[in-house]
Amino acid sequence: MDPKNGSSLTGFILLGFSDRPQLERVLFVVLLIFYLLTLLGNTTIIALSRLDPHLQTPMYFFLSNLSFLDLCYTTSTVPQLLVHLRGPDKSISFAACVAQLFIALGLGSTECILLGVMAFDRYAAVCRPLHYTVIMHPRLCALMASASWFIGFANSSLQSVLIFLVPLCGRNKIDHFFCDVAPLLKLACVDTTGNENEIFFASVIILLIPVALITFSYGRIVKAVLRIKSATGQRKAFGTCGSHLTVVSLFYGSAIYAYVQPSNNYSQDQGKFISLFYTIVTPMANPFIYTLRNKDVTGAMKKVLCRDYDSR
Template sequence: MRNQTFVAEFLLLGLSKGLKIRLLLFGLFSVTYAITLVGNSIILMLIWLDPRLHKPMYFFLSHLAFVDICYTSSTVPQMLVNLQNPRQTIALAGCVVQMYVFLVLATTECILLAVMAYDRYVAICHPLHYTFLMNKRVCMKLAVATWMSGLLLPVAHTVLTWRLPFCGPNLIDHFFCEMPALLKLACADTKIVEKVTSVGCIFTLLIPISFILMTYIRILVSVLKIQSAQGQHKAFSTCVSHVSVVVLFYGSAIFMYMRPESSHSPSQDKMVSLFYSIVIPLFNPIIYSLKNRDVKEALIKILQRCRRFCLSSGKHEMPN
């Protein structure tokens, strides 16, 4: 009986039971989701179209934008459906698949942010060797390693969760199938899954954030050795966007997965999940466009091209 599944589907309780609040949240998150997709798509388009952005830093930024599009898409559509129909159920298989996809993308983003920190370290601490150390082949290998790590690291606790028996109730007090909320419904000992998850957090959270901290300590030491204030400002400005994203993403992820089980509450977990699954993917393109001069210049250049194209098209369409 240990591997038998008694519950075939789950009901996501979502964020609110009130009709007016659900309609308000549906409109709010629909707009947020649309802006997130458009913002990250613009980042991808700019990096693809502008030759000045064909650099390792922006190569990894394009991967971050793609991860954020997939990341928010793994939860928001399901949440919007549930806001319209709160009795909408999700099968156990679909729930586990959603959980795995979410963990894959979260893990990939964690490791990708560490890779981006390494890129900044090489650019600032070893500028003369940057082209050699971060050539196209190296960047491709780092990107492949990042995605492979993201795909493989969540496999163990996903399989273990899949094998747990769920006897009921089948009500998940969340807006998507996140692991902590799902484990609460298992009618078996979940200590093994929790231990595997803790080990996974070491590889996906603690090791990458430790690497990022050590990297930025080295960067700080190198920058302080620069004689001119202008040179220091230029070096720091290339790191501001990345540091902002790291603080937002890792702060919320560590708070969610590394705090004691006794301190978890459904309402608090949902608010934290909303922040790192919806708000952060929305903010990332804004942070990089506002803090990065190259991205702003590329955006202005594209807008000017579009304006000239529209004006020239309008002149051709005017009657003689």
């Protein structure tokens, strides 16, 4: 970045919801509760996947990866937001802004790809049940999870470099509650059409390729389930996929709205609330979506709780 750029020396001001002071007080309480629930729910999923042998399967391996992702993703933005909601100081250093953008983009991109991988896992479980353990070998699962993380952070590295190469000419007030792509580009004092097109193209690839994989997987799943004559068998097969489809709908719906649209259609106020949704509401909801109707997880939870109670 150009050393004459004043924002590189003074950092940034995250305006967040400072134009609505009464809303800030309400948001602080709501987001604190949501964040604690996010920590509790996702930590529980990770712990149960480690403690119960029945949950040490490819499905729960990817689910624990997703829970860890959600924990990191929420923690990269929400604690700072809570501090800013409680006090007048809404500053963030230049280095912290770069790190926040890189981490949030990397984790978000990784989740996009991981949800596609999880759809393939469900396809193998429903459509190739006799060969499932051979197809979803632990080594392949580890490779697919590692590839998701690598591709996600490679995309983040590219986008972060493209954004921070743009001269900001000393403008340092970001109309958002964290360092995100669109609000940062609005600080530029040059034409950013080329940067916006490159970032749009990268976002389309990261979002739509997994969506295509998910669509293909669930298309084959629906065909396979409809061939099952037993209504009980159909409900069981759809039940194993329903939670994942719900999570996919929540995450991709908000992410596509936030990133895959022309910049002239981008409303900053709408962007803030959509960002709140995918940074705090979706990570909080995911563990509850996966556990409320999942007998394996609820059974594992009862075992762990009963074991702790008996040990006392």
